[in-house]
Structures are given as C-alpha cells and as structure tokens.
Amino acid sequence: MRRPENLRPAAAPFLGFARLLRDHAFPIAPEQTTSFMQAVTLLGPRSMDDIHEAALATLAPSPDRRGEFEAHFRAYFYGDAKPMTEGEEDDETRVMDDCGTREEETQIARQEKGGELSSALEQLSSRDFPGDADGLGQFRRKLAATLPARRSFRTVRTRSRGTLDLRRSLSEIVSADGDIPSPLLRRRQTVARKLLLLIDVSGSMKLHTADYLKLAHAAVQGADRAEVFTFGTRLTRITSALRIRDREQALARAAALVDDWDGGTRMGPTLLAFLSVPRFSAFVRGACVVILSDGLERGSHAELEIAMRRFSARAFRLSLATPLAGDPRFRPATAALRAILPVLDDLVDGSSLKGLSDFILSLARPAPAAETIWKRVS
Amino acid sequence: MTNADAVAVAASPEAIAARLAASRYLADDSLATAIFLAIRLGKPLLLEGAPGVGKTEAAKAVAELLGRELVRLQCYEGIDAGHALYEWNYQRQLLAIRHAGEHEIDIYDDRFLIARPLLQVLRAPERRVLLVDEIDRSDHEFEALLLEFLSDFQISIPERGTIRAATQPIVILTSNRTRELAEALRRRCVYHWIGYPDAQREAEIIMLRSGHVAEATARAVANAVQQIRARPLAKPPGIAEAVEWANAATILEKGGSPWPEAFRRAIGVLIKDEEDLSAVAPELGRIVEEALA
Numbered sequence: 001m002r003r004p005e006n007l008r009p010a011a012a013p014f015l016g017f018a019r020l021l022r023d024h025a026f027p028i029a030p031e032q033t034t035s036f037m038q039a040v041t042l043l044g045p046r047s048m049d050d051i052h053e054a055a056l057a058t059l060a061p062s063p064d065r066r067g068e069f070e071a072h073f074r075a076y077f078y079g080d081a082k083p084m085t086e087g088e089e090d091d092e093t094r095v096m097d098d099c100g101t102r103e104e105e106t107q108i109a110r111q112e113k114g115g116e117l118s119s120a121l122e123q124l125s126s127r128d129f130p131g132d133a134d135g136l137g138q139f140r141r142k143l144a145a146t147l148p149a150r151r152s153f154r155t156v157r158t159r160s161r162g163t164l165d166l167r168r169s170l171s172e173i174v175s176a177d178g179d180i181p182s183p184l185l186r187r188r189q190t191v192a193r194k195l196l197l198l199i200d201v202s203g204s205m206k207l208h209t210a211d212y213l214k215l216a217h218a219a220v221q222g223a224d225r226a227e228v229f230t231f232g233t234r235l236t237r238i239t240s241a242l243r244i245r246d247r248e249q250a251l252a253r254a255a256a257l258v259d260d261w262d263g264g265t266r267m268g269p270t271l272l273a274f275l276s277v278p279r280f281s282a283f284v285r286g287a288c289v290v291i292l293s294d295g296l297e298r299g300s301h302a303e304l305e306i307a308m309r310r311f312s313a314r315a316f317r318l319s320l321a322t323p324l325a326g327d328p329r330f331r332p333a334t335a336a337l338r339a340i341l342p343v344l345d346d347l348v349d350g351s352s353l354k355g356l357s358d359f360i361l362s363l364a365r366p367a368p369a370a371e372t373i374w375k376r377v378s
Numbered sequence: 379m380t381n382a383d384a385v386a387v388a389a390s391p392e393a394i395a396a397r398l399a400a401s402r403y404l405a406d407d408s409l410a411t412a413i414f415l416a417i418r419l420g421k422p423l424l425l426e427g428a429p430g431v432g433k434t435e436a437a438k439a440v441a442e443l444l445g446r447e448l449v450r451l452q453c454y455e456g457i458d459a460g461h462a463l464y465e466w467n468y469q470r471q472l473l474a475i476r477h478a479g480e481h482e483i484d485i486y487d488d489r490f491l492i493a494r495p496l497l498q499v500l501r502a503p504e505r506r507v508l509l510v511d512e513i514d515r516s517d518h519e520f521e522a523l524l525l526e527f528l529s530d531f532q533i534s535i536p537e538r539g540t541i542r543a544a545t546q547p548i549v550i551l552t553s554n555r556t557r558e559l560a561e562a563l564r565r566r567c568v569y570h571w572i573g574y575p576d577a578q579r580e581a582e583i584i585m586l587r588s589g590h591v592a593e594a595t596a597r598a599v600a601n602a603v604q605q606i607r608a609r610p611l612a613k614p615p616g617i618a619e620a621v622e623w624a625n626a627a628t629i630l631e632k633g634g635s636p637w638p639e640a641f642r643r644a645i646g647v648l649i650k651d652e653e654d655l656s657a658v659a660p661e662l663g664r665i666v667e668e669a670l671a
Contacts, residue, residue: 057411
C-alpha cells in the first residue's frame with residue numbers, strides 16, 4: 001500500500017497494526033486509526049506500554065476478543081510467534097448471499113479435533129421439493145399480528161391512552177384563536193420484532209429440512225421483516241428466493257441456491273461467520289431468533305458456545321428447535337447442548353410442523369428460560 | 379473551568395491518577411490513560427465492565443477532578459427523546475396563553491423549555507460533565523439518537539433552531555454489557571474495560587472507601603473476595619459489595635463476634651443470590667481462614 005506523502009515514516013507501524021487487525025476481522029474504522037496515532041503522540045510515547053494503552057483505548061477491541069488482540073499486539077510490536085488464528089483451507093466458512101453480488105469468506109479459528117456424530121465432509125447436492133398443502137396458510141396470516149412487538153420511536157395519533165401531542169394541540173389553539181379545544185393525544189407506535197430463521201440443512205436433519213423450508217416460506221410471506229438462512233458447512237441467505245409468492249417456485253429457487261444439502265455440520269463456525277458479517281449481525285439485534293437444528297456439533301463446542309452467547313446478547317429471544325425433542329425421552333444431555341442451554345430462551349420440539357408453527361406464533365408470550373424448564377424435567 | 383484548564387489538569391496520565399486518588403478514587407494506569415486520552419482528544423469515554431467495578435464512581439471522580447457538576451442520564455428500556463433532550467412545559471404554556479389575553483406572547487420562550495440532561499450539558503459544557511449511565515439498557519433507537527448527539531454536540535429544536543455547544547463537552551458513557559453496543563458508538567469513543575482489581579489494589583480501595591476498617595481486615599476481605607470471584611457464580615461480588623462486607627464485618631466484630639464468625643455472618647451483604655450463597659456457603663469457612671492467614 002502506498003504511504004501518503006505527508007506521513008512520517010515513524011507512523012507507518014501504527015497504520016500497519018490497524019490494517020493487520022482489520023485483516024483479522026476486527027472492525028477498525030479510519031477515524032479510530034487516526035485517534036490511535038493522535039493518542040500515541042499525546043502520550044509521548046515514553047514506552048511500549050503507552051502504545052499498548054493507546055491501542056486499547058482507541059481501537060476498542062471487544063472484551064471477548066481481548067486475548068486475540070493482545071496476541072496480535074505482541075506479534076506485531078515485539079515480533080513474537082504468530083498467533084494461531086489462521087485456519088486451514090477447509091475451515092473457511094463461506095457466506096453466500098442470494099443477491100449474487102457479494103460472497104464473503106470469513107476465516108474462523110480452528111480448535112476442534114473431530115467427532116463421530118456429524119461429519120464435516122461437504123457433500124454438495126441439490127434437491128427438489130414436492131409441494132403439498134398442510135395448514136401453513138393460517139400460520140402465514142396470523143404471524144404478523146402475533147410476533148412480539150416493541151415500542152417504536154415514532155408516535156401515532158390516538159383518541160385515548162396517550163400523552164398530549166403538544167405541537168399539534170398548540171397549533172390547533174392558534175388556529176382556534178387562543179381557545180383551548182380538547183387536547184390531541186399521541187402514543188408511541190408498536191412494531192413487530194424481526195424474525196430470523198436459521199435452518200440446519202446437514203445430513204442429520206435430512207428428514208426435516210423440506211418442512212422447515214415450507215415454514216420459512218410462510219414466515220417470509222407473513223411477517224413484515226423476516227430473514228432466512230440455511231447452514232451446514234456453508235451459510236446461505238435464501239430470503240429473497242422465498243419472497244416469491246408461489247411456494248413451489250420459491251422452494252425450487254431456494255433449493256438451487258443452497259450447495260450444502262445433507263452434508264456435515266459446522267454449526268459453531270458457520271454461526272460465527274454469520275455474526276461476523278455486520279449487516280447480518282445487525283439484523284439479530286432485538287430480533288426473535290429461531291435456530292432449527294439438532295445441535296449435534298462435530299468436535300469441540302467452544303465456538304458454538306461463543307456464537308450462541310453472542311446471539312443471545314443481541315437477540316430479543318433466542319430459541320433452538322430440535323427434532324430430537326420430539327422423543328419424550330429427550331434430555332439436553334450432550335456437552336454442546338448443556339453448554340448452550342444457559343443462554344437459550346427456549347429449547348423446543350422441532351419434529352412437527354404444527355408444533356413448530358404454534359411455537360413461533362407464541363413467541364410474544366413470556367415463558368420461563370429453557371434452563372429452568374429442562375431442569376424441572378430432568 | 380474552561381477546556382484550556384481541563385487540558386492543564388490533564389497534563390499526563392500520572393497527574394490524572396494523582397488527582398483521582400485525591401478525590402478518593404484509585405484508578406489503575408490503564409484507566410488513567412483512557413481518561414487522559416478522552417479529555418485531550420475531545421472524545422467521549424466509554425467504560426464497560428461487570429456491575430459493581432466502579433464505572434459510575436469513575437465518572438463522579440472525573441467530574442470532581444475537573445471541578446464540574448455531574449449531570450447523569452440514567453438509561454432504561456423505553457427512554458425517549460423527551461427524557462434525554464428537552465420537553466416543553468405545556469401546562470405553563472397554556473396558562474401563559476390564558477394569562478396573556480390579548481397580548482402577544484412567545485410560548486417558545488426559555489421559561490417553558492424543560493432542559494433534560496443532554497441539553498443541560500450543551501448549554502454549559504464548561505461547567506458540567508455528562509454521564510450516560512447503563513447505556514446497554516436503552517433501545518437501539520436511543521443509541522442512534524445519542525450517536526448523533528455525540529458526533530456533533532448539537533440539538534435541533536424545531537421551534538427554536540439549533541443549539542450548539544460552545545466547546546466540546548466531556549461525556550462519559552457506562553455499560554454493563556448486558557447487550558452489545560453498536561460498533562458505531564464504540565468507534566466514536568475512547569474505550570476502557572474496567573476489570574476487577576487485584577487483591578492489593580482492592581484492599582487499598584476498601585481502606586480508602588471506609589474509614590474505620592483495619593488494614594488486616596481489608597486485606598483479608600480482598601483476598602477472600604478474589605477467591606469467591608474465581609468461582610462460577612451468577613453474580614460475582616463487585617467492589618462496592620466487598621467494601622460493604624468489610625464494613626459489616628467490622629461492625630459485627632465490634633459488637634462482639636470473633637473474626638471468622640463476623641465474616642460469615644455478614645455474608646449477606648457480599649452475595650445477594652440464593653443459589654450463589656448455597657454454592658459458596660460450604661467453602662466459606664475455609665476461604666475466610668485462608669484469607670485471614
């Protein structure tokens with residue numbers, strides 16, 4: 001990269017450090033780089049500690065990634081061994097967006113060793129879905145009205161139960177020549193929360209993906225703001241395919257978009273990849289997130305746990321619907337499920353379309369946390 | 379105090395740390411540096427950390443060190459512009475209209491404007507420090523509103539025009555991190571994560587904060603609290619709780635309980651969660667013994 005003319009050579013390392021962080025998916029804005037250099041100048045710098053403090057204060061790494069940040073700092077300024085963050089090629093989780101304009105590749109750290117239940121082999125195949133009628137019409141019609149609502153910043157006029165709309169009342173008074181008619185009221189509008197469906201399309205979910213996609217189609221048609229992604233070994237956004245009104249057409253289009261039908265699962269890394277795309281993770285903020293998956297994670301579940309914690313910190317309600325819970329003997333006993341249970345708001349049965357659509361319609365109703373419910377059962 | 383004076387006060391991170399200590403707040407180097415940078419770069423200071431590590435206290439200490447008044451905006455779910463920026467006092471406006479009769483009256487006069495914290499600070503940036511407390515509790519719309527305020531330091535009142543700050547106000551934001559803040563907000567601020575202090579610093583804080591606790595007690599409390607925090611609790615005790623525990627134990631001891639017993643009986647001010655209490659209770663005796671040794 002070319003160095004600007006008026007920049008002193010001594011400043012180059014600081015620019016370089018910001019660039020290095022950016023390469024490792026730290027969100028660093030140009031203005032942060034500027035304040036980093038200003039801060040270093042202000043502090044002297046008298047020692048490496050000053051540079052370190054300045055970097056922490058201005059580049060603002062999130063506390064979750066503090067360790068990683070420190071490793072990069074040491075590697076860059078002290079020349080220590082390279083931090084172990086680069087994965088091998090097969091660990092790249094590909095993010096596909098059906099707009100077809102962007103395809104992002106996010107590198108994910110690797111720590112797992114391999115497991116037995118699900119395989120990471122990418123088996124690329126496409127599939128067709130036969131269409132049939134199954135009472136999703138009602139779900140679609142009810143959805144927009146039953147999703148949890150939040151108060152918006154905008155206000156609407158109202159006849160009762162509101163606060164005084166001062167501006168309009170006063171202009172009324174002015175037009176009525178100082179006479180005070182009955183005051184006009186306004187109330188904060190309520191809007192439905194966003195709905196995000198994340199559908200696991202790996203081999204172990206084979207029996208259910210067709211149903212889930214039908215549900216997703218109904219959800220996209222019914223809700224004001226819904227997004228649907230599929231994940232297996234890759235992450236694919238299929239929302240705009242599902243916007244097509246005709247179900248068969250929509251599902252056929254969506255089926256063609258997804259490359260990783262019936263392959264392995266890399267739930268943790270794909271969900272982290274999802275969160276690392278800013279506009280996707282911004283969608284999660286205050287949304288109802290429903291993950292349709294059996295939660296069987298290959299190898300270590302550390303990444304899954306991190307991803308779920310981040311989801312739950314952003315989302316309004318985080319639910320995992322697993323088809324395994326259809327079995328009355330089901331208990332969240334796998335290490336991965338036990339680890340993520342405390343951050344889940346709901347862990348529900350995802351084996352039947354009816355149960356699942358009823359659950360989504362009941363999202364607005366408060367329920368005890370998943371951990372409480374399952375503790376009671378076991 | 380003008381901004382030039384503020385810059386003079388903030389000559390170096392060490393000077394800040396010394397002045398903070400004078401106002402009974404012990405800051406580590408990192409926090410002193412962050413405060414120094416925030417004042418000198420003219421950026422808001424974002425403090426994040428677990429509940430009870432002294433974020434709000436830090437803001438109070440900064441206001442004191444600058445000799446300014448602290449204006450606090452407590453955030454909560456559903457906070458809106460009327461609570462943060464300004465409101466018109468419409469009852470008074472209506473009364474004034476009645477009272478004026480045939481005379482002309484300016485109902486958008488200063489008399490009728492209720493200044494909320496953000497406007498208060500804009501009007502006298504050299505006398506006030508703004509604390510936006512627990513921003514993570516507010517909705518993301520409010521965060522966006524704040525973002526606009528923090529980048530331009532101006533408020534537009536349609537009836538009055540735009541009010542600008544004469545000089546850059548000093549703003550401190552705190553967050554408990556119950557949810558993640560927007561990247562844009564973090565980006566605009568000087569950031570500092572306040573962690574729990576080490577045992578020695580905590581003992582110093584306990585002695586500074588409560589006058590009558592003996593040094594040995596403060597050390598024992600600091601050591602024990604470090605041990606308790608290392609356990610997986612739902613709500614690890616903060617510094618404020620540690621100070622109260624030391625206080626409570628001292629009072630009980632003066633009332634006649636022997637030492638380890640006084641600590642055990644005062645545990646209610648340190649751990650305020652039933653499940654945590656039952657998790658810690660069996661080991662408490664050993665922890666206290668070790669801390670006292």
